Amino acid sequence: MKDNYEGFSTGIVYHENYLLHEHSPTHPERRERLMYTMDQLEEEGIFGFPQIRVFTPSKASREELLRVHSEDYLEELENLSQRGGGRAIDSEGETIMQEVTFEQSRLAVGGAILGGRLVMSGEVKHSFVMARPGGHHAFSDRGHGFCFTNNISIMIKHIQDVYGLDRVLLWDWDAHHFDGTQSIFYDDPSVLTISTHQNGRTLFPGTGFPEEVGEGEGEGFNVNVPLPPGTSDEGYLRVVREVFAPLAREYGPDVLVLQAGQDNHFTDPITRLNLTARGYSRMMDIAVSTASRLCDDEIISLLGGGYGIEGGLPYTNLAVVASLAGLDTSNVREPENYDHPDLGANVDKVEKVIGEMKDVHSDYWSFE
Numbered sequence: 128m129k130d131n132y133e134g135f136s137t138g139i140v141y142h143e144n145y146l147l148h149e150h151s152p153t154h155p156e157r158r159e160r161l162m163y164t165m166d167q168l169e170e171e172g173i174f175g176f177p178q179i180r181v182f183t184p185s186k187a188s189r190e191e192l193l194r195v196h197s198e199d200y201l202e203e204l205e206n207l208s209q210r211g212g213g214r215a216i217d218s219e220g221e222t223i224m225q226e227v228t229f230e231q232s233r234l235a236v237g238g239a240i241l242g243g244r245l246v247m248s249g250e251v252k253h254s255f256v257m258a259r260p261g262g263h264h265a266f267s268d269r270g271h272g273f274c275f276t277n278n279i280s281i282m283i284k285h286i287q288d289v290y291g292l293d294r295v296l297l298w299d300w301d302a303h304h305f306d307g308t309q310s311i312f313y314d315d316p317s318v319l320t321i322s323t324h325q326n327g328r329t330l331f332p333g334t335g336f337p338e339e340v341g342e343g344e345g346e347g348f349n350v351n352v353p354l355p356p357g358t359s360d361e362g363y364l365r366v367v368r369e370v371f372a373p374l375a376r377e378y379g380p381d382v383l384v385l386q387a388g389q390d391n392h393f394t395d396p397i398t399r400l401n402l403t404a405r406g407y408s409r410m411m412d413i414a415v416s417t418a419s420r421l422c423d424d425e426i427i428s429l430l431g432g433g434y435g436i437e438g439g440l441p442y443t444n445l446a447v448v449a450s451l452a453g454l455d456t457s458n459v460r461e462p463e464n465y466d467h468p469d470l471g472a473n474v475d476k477v478e479k480v481i482g483e484m485k486d487v488h489s490d491y492w493s494f495e
Contacts, residue, residue, distance in 0.1 A: 135415070135424060137452040138251040139181045140238045141165070145259050148231040150223040155397055155434040156273040161257055167441035168448065179452050182245060184258075187236035187281070194284040195277050195311055200268045204229045204275060217271035219331075224275075228260070232276040235260055239282035239429055246382065246427050247290045253415075253451040255387070256429040257444070263305040263386055263431060264332065272303065272332060279386055279429050280311045283318060286382070286427075293317055296380035298371055299324070300363075300410065301388020301431040302398040304335030304351070308386070314345040319378045323366050325391070325400055326353040337484040340491070347491030350374065352484055354477060356399035360406035360470040362477035363391070367413050369481050373494045375417050381425075383418045387411075387447055388431025392439035393468045394461070401468035404442040404459050411450035426451065438465050 146158040173179060192201055204224070207214055212225035235258040242254035262279055264272025283295055295318045299305040304324045312318040327333045341349035352366055375383070389407065391400040418426045428451065433440040438461055446459045461467070485494055 135253050135451065135453050136178050136251040137180075137448070138242065138245045138254040139179065139448065140184055140242045140245075140254060140256040140258070141181060142183055142234060142238065142258075144231065144234055145238075145257070147227045148225060148260050150221070150225075150273065154221075154223070156260065157436075159436045160433060160440055161259060163436050163441045164257065164444045167445050171445055173445070173448060176452060176454065179448075180251070182241060184234060184238040184241040186230065186233040187240055191240060191281055191285060192233070192236060192276060195267055195281045197268045204232065216269070216275070219271060222271050222273055222275070228275060232260060234258070235262065236276050236278050236281050239278040240285050242429065243282045243286040243427050246425050247286050252424045253426045254428065255448055255451055258430065261431055263299060263301060263308045264303070265307045266310050272306075274307065277307050277311060279384065280308050282427070282429075283384060287317065292381045294319070294378060294380045295382055295384055296375055296378055297321065297384045297386065298414070299386035299388065299431070300391065301386055302390040302395070302400050303330060303388070303432060304332055304353075305386065306332045306334045309335070309339065309349055312345065313341050313349060314343040316344050316348045319348050319350070319374065319380070321350045321352070321371060321374060323352045323354060323363070323370075325398055326355055329356050330398060337487040340487060347488065350484065350488060352480060354400065354480060355473050357401055358473045358477055359393070359401035359468045360403055360409065362472070362474050363402055363406055364409060365474060365477050366481060367410055369494065370484070372413060372417055374492060375421055377492055377495070380422050382422050383414060383426045385414060385426060385428035386431045387428045389433030389440050389443040389447075390431070392433065392435050392443055394435035394439040394465060395433065397434055401472060403467065403470070404446040404461055405456070406470070407443045408446035408450045408456040408459060411447050415450060438462060
């Protein structure tokens with residue numbers, strides 16, 4: 128892999144203790160997600176590029192967690208961990224506490240905060256936080272969807288407070304709607320939230336429709352684009368060019384924050400979207416160019432979902448990191464033994480979704 132140009136200083140935030148938490152050995156959200164990714168990045172020589180540095184986080188304080196979560200909820204998590212875990216905290220029975228979970232959630236939040244601080248202090252231009260457990264399904268007073276603490280929301284509250292930010296643009300491209308994150312910022316105009324996800328009528332958590340626009344002072348600052356199953360690279364790029372990019376220009380953010388969920392990949396076992404590794408790199412390229420024009424190149428990104436742990440996640444994470452660092456991604460692709468999707472599938476359906484969303488938001492944004 129070669130430099131495409133001089134490149135951007137990029138910080139990868141990682142801790143080996145992110146491997147400790149385990150819902151169960153066969154659970155989709157398991158430690159191999161990060162193990163295989165780190166192996167792939169090492170094999171491709173990513174850590175040898177001078178613009179890429181690895182940073183080790185520390186645990187977030189309880190005060191940081193209280194920026195978003197209630198004291199009662201934190202006490203529940205802590206008590207369950209102290210009793211040895213083994214109990215699900217959600218009605219679906221899939222978000223399972225273990226003895227290490229509360230402390231590892233603090234470490235995941237600490238990683239998110241470090242990723243934000245590295246960018247806002249100017250130490251790097253871009254950061255990519257590879258932490259688990261994830262966060263965007265966690266509400267202020269409950270967790271579900273494999274999530275316990277809403278890492279990205281806590282980080283946003285932190286950088287707003289510490290660095291005095293008035294306008295944060297959060298784009299969550301995870302296949303699952305960011306129901307917890309949406310609830311946290313639903314009445315807050317200081318954070319423009321955009322979610323591009325598989326239609327909630329076909330995937331957990333069953334939310335994320337265009338009519339969910341925010342409320343009170345935050346009305347119009349919550350944008351949902353529910354995509355039909357089968358959407359691949361060209362459909363996603365239509366959304367990026369027709370929704371994300373014009374909204375970013377119109378909003379004029381101080382910083383761009385990405386929830387980079389990689390479960391829209393065509394090999395993912397629990398979703399029905401068809402992005403490729405090349406599609407991820409093209410999306411990130413547009414995000415990078417947008418940040419370059421609008422907010423001094425500053426991008427804070429956090430890994431979200433992604434459960435194709437062999438044929439998908441290592442290659443999508445490679446594509447995302449390489450694009451953030453300004454490396455040539457033209458040869459980043461999945462192994463040949465996987466059947467690749469039709470890249471132009473469902474473009475007409477995607478255009479219809481975009482049109483419906485724009486109609487709902489026509490009183491708030493011009494999309495020009």
